[in-house]
Amino acid sequence: xxxxxxxxxxxxxxxxxxxxxxxxxxxxxxxxxxxxxxxxxxxxxxxxxxxxxxxxxxxxxxxxxxxxxxxxxxxxxxxxxxxxxxxxxxxxxxxxxxxxxxxxxxxxxxxxxxxxxxxxxxxxxxxxxxxxxxxxxxxxxxxxxxxxxxxxxxxxxxxxxxxxxxx
Amino acid sequence: xxxxxxxxxxxxxxxxxxxxxxxxxxxxxxxxxxxxxxxxxxxxxxxxxxxxxxxxxxxxxxxxxxxxxxxxxxxxxxxxxxxxxxxxxxxxxxxxxxxxxxxxxxxxxxxxxxxxxxxxxxxxxxxxxxxxxxxxxxxxxxxxxxxxxxxxxxxxxxxxxxxxxxxxxxxxxxxxxxxxxxxxxxxxxxxxxxxxxxxxxxxxxxxxxxxxxxxxxxxxxxxxxxxxxxxxxxxxxxxxxxxxxxxxxxxxxxxxxxxxxxxxxxxxxxxxxxxxxxxxxxxxxxxxxxxxxxxxxxxxxxxxxxxxxxxxxxxxxxxxxxxxxxxxxxxxxxxxxxxxxxxxxxxxxxxxxxxxxxxxxxxxxx
Numbered sequence: 001x002x003x004x005x006x007x008x009x010x011x012x013x014x015x016x017x018x019x020x021x022x023x024x025x026x027x028x029x030x031x032x033x034x035x036x037x038x039x040x041x042x043x044x045x046x047x048x049x050x051x052x053x054x055x056x057x058x059x060x061x062x063x064x065x066x067x068x069x070x071x072x073x074x075x076x077x078x079x080x081x082x083x084x085x086x087x088x089x090x091x092x093x094x095x096x097x098x099x100x101x102x103x104x105x106x107x108x109x110x111x112x113x114x115x116x117x118x119x120x121x122x123x124x125x126x127x128x129x130x131x132x133x134x135x136x137x138x139x140x141x142x143x144x145x146x147x148x149x150x151x152x153x154x155x156x157x158x159x160x161x162x163x164x165x166x167x
Numbered sequence: 168x169x170x171x172x173x174x175x176x177x178x179x180x181x182x183x184x185x186x187x188x189x190x191x192x193x194x195x196x197x198x199x200x201x202x203x204x205x206x207x208x209x210x211x212x213x214x215x216x217x218x219x220x221x222x223x224x225x226x227x228x229x230x231x232x233x234x235x236x237x238x239x240x241x242x243x244x245x246x247x248x249x250x251x252x253x254x255x256x257x258x259x260x261x262x263x264x265x266x267x268x269x270x271x272x273x274x275x276x277x278x279x280x281x282x283x284x285x286x287x288x289x290x291x292x293x294x295x296x297x298x299x300x301x302x303x304x305x306x307x308x309x310x311x312x313x314x315x316x317x318x319x320x321x322x323x324x325x326x327x328x329x330x331x332x333x334x335x336x337x338x339x340x341x342x343x344x345x346x347x348x349x350x351x352x353x354x355x356x357x358x359x360x361x362x363x364x365x366x367x368x369x370x371x372x373x374x375x376x377x378x379x380x381x382x383x384x385x386x387x388x389x390x391x392x393x394x395x396x397x398x399x400x401x402x403x404x405x406x407x408x409x410x411x412x413x414x415x416x417x418x419x420x421x422x423x424x425x426x427x428x429x430x431x432x433x434x435x436x437x438x439x440x441x442x443x444x445x446x447x448x449x450x451x452x453x454x455x456x457x458x459x460x461x462x463x464x465x466x467x468x469x470x471x472x473x474x475x476x477x478x479x480x481x482x483x484x485x486x487x488x489x490x491x492x493x494x495x496x497x498x499x500x501x502x503x504x505x506x507x508x509x510x511x512x513x514x515x516x517x518x519x520x521x522x523x524x525x526x527x528x529x530x531x532x533x
Binding site for chain 1: 189203
C-alpha cells in the first residue's frame with residue numbers, strides 16, 4: 001500500500017509529536033482517564049494517517065473533531081446504557097499529595113463538570129482549556145456558533161449552581 | 168476548602184481546575200509513545216473509527232509499557248503465581264459479632280467461592296466458635312489474599328440527591344484517635360428533627376431551611392465514619408479515596424437484589440478501552456431498576472438530578488453516573504479496572520454477600 005510518501009511520513013511524525021500532548025489533555029478532560037484518552041488520540045491520528053489532508057490548516061480541526069468523537073464513543077460504551085460520569089477513584093485528585101486544599105476545589109469543579117450533559121462539557125473543555133474560538137468549537141462539534149454560546153452559558157450557570165452549594 | 172463569600176467567577180475556577188487536572192494527569196513534557204502505523208491496508212476514507220484498533224491497542228500497550236512516563240498510580244496487574252511451586256495460605260477471619268450457624272454456613276460457602284476466584288486449587292474451612300473462620304488454601308500466596316476477602320461485597324444502587332461535596336481532612340472535625348472502620352456506624356440524621364429525604368423529590372419538597380440543614384449534615388460528615396448499611400434510609404457515603412461526599416437516597420436496588428457478575432474484556436470497537444464488570448439483577452431488582460431508569464433518564468428529563476445514580480459497594484461509592492435511557496438488561500457497574508481487578512470484583516460479587524463483615528486477622532504462608 002502506498003498511503004504516504006516518505007516526505008509526508010516525516011510531516012506526519014512531526015504533526016504527531018507536536019499535537020499528541022495537547023490532544024491527550026483535551027481527551028483526558030472529556031473521558032476522565034489518561035489511558036482512554038491516549039487511545040482516543042491514537043485513534044484520531046490513525047484516521048489522519050489513513051486519510052492525509054491536503055490542507056495542513058485543517059489538520060488540527062480534524063484532530064479535535066476525531067478526539068471528541070472518540071471520547072463520545074468511549075463514554076457511550078462504558079455503560080450498557082449508562083454514561084459513566086464520575087469514577088469514584090478520580091485519577092486527577094488522588095494523584096498528588098501536595099496542594100490538597102486546592103485540589104479539593106478543583107475536584108469539586110471537575111465533579112460538577114462531569115454532571116453536565118456531554119455536549120456542554122465538550123463546549124466548556126474546548127473553550128476554557130483548548131481555548132478554541134467559537135467558530136472552531138462549532139465546526140468541531142458540528143453545531144452552530146449560536147448554539148456554542150448558549151450551551152456555554154447554560155453550562156456555566158449549571159456549574160455555578162452546583163458549586164454555589166459548596167459555599 | 169476555604170469559605171469564600173466572594174469567590175472567583177465560575178469561569179476562573181473552571182479554567183484553573185481544567186488546567187490543574189490536565190497538567191496533573193499528563194505532566195508537561197510527557198513524550199508521546201512512538202506512533203504505530205496501522206498494519207492493515209487502507210479503508211475507504213471518511214470513517215474515523217478504525218477496525219484495526221485491537222492491533223493498535225496492543226501496539227499502544229506495548230508502547231506504554233516501554234514508555235518512560237509514570238503518570239498513573241494504578242497498581243500493576245498481578246502475575247499469577249508460578250505453577251511449579253504450590254504456595255498456600257492460612258487465613259484467619261473474625262466477625263465483630265457472633266454469627267448464627269446459618270450465617271456461618273453461608274460465610275463458609277462464600278469464602279470458598281472467593282478463594283476459587285483467587286485461584287485456590289483446594290482449601291478447607293474450619294470454624295472456631297461462633298466468630299472465627301480459618302481458611303487453609305492451596306495455590307494462593309499470602310500476598311494475593313487481600314484484606315477484602317472478608318468484606319461483605321454488598322452492592323446497591325442509590326440515587327444521588329444533591330451535588331457532590333468535596334471531602335478534605337480539613338473540612339471535617341474528625342477525632343484523630345479512632346481509625347476508619349472501627350468506629351461504630353453513626354446516625355447522621357439524629358439531630359435533624361425531621362425525616363431525612365429518601366429521594367430527590369423528597370429533598371426538593373423540603374423547605375429551604377430544611378434543605379440547608381440536610382446540606383450541613385452532609386458537609387459535617389466525616390468520611391472516617393462507618394457507613395450505614397440500612398437500605399431504606401438515606402445515607403452519606405464517600406468514595407474510596409475520600410475525596411467526595413455523596414448524599415444518597417434509599418436503595419433503588421438493594422444488595423440482595425444483585426446477582427452474578429461478569430468481567431468483560433476491553434473491546435476497542437465498541438469503545439470499551441479497559442476491563443469492566445457487568446452485574447445482573449434478580450427479577451425483582453431488575454423490575455425496580457427498569458422502573459426507576461424508565462422514569463429518570465436524560466431522554467425524558469435532561470439534566471434532572473434524579474438521573475444520577477451511585478453504585479455503592481459496602482457503603483463506599485465506586486461510581487456515580489447518569490442514566491441516559493431506560494435500562495432493562497444487565498448493568499455495567501464499573502470500568503477502568505485491570506483484568507485482575509475486574510475478574511476479582513466480578514467473582515466476589517458472584518460468590519455472594521457475606522452475612523457480616525469479617526476482618527482478616529492474619530494471613531500466614533502454608
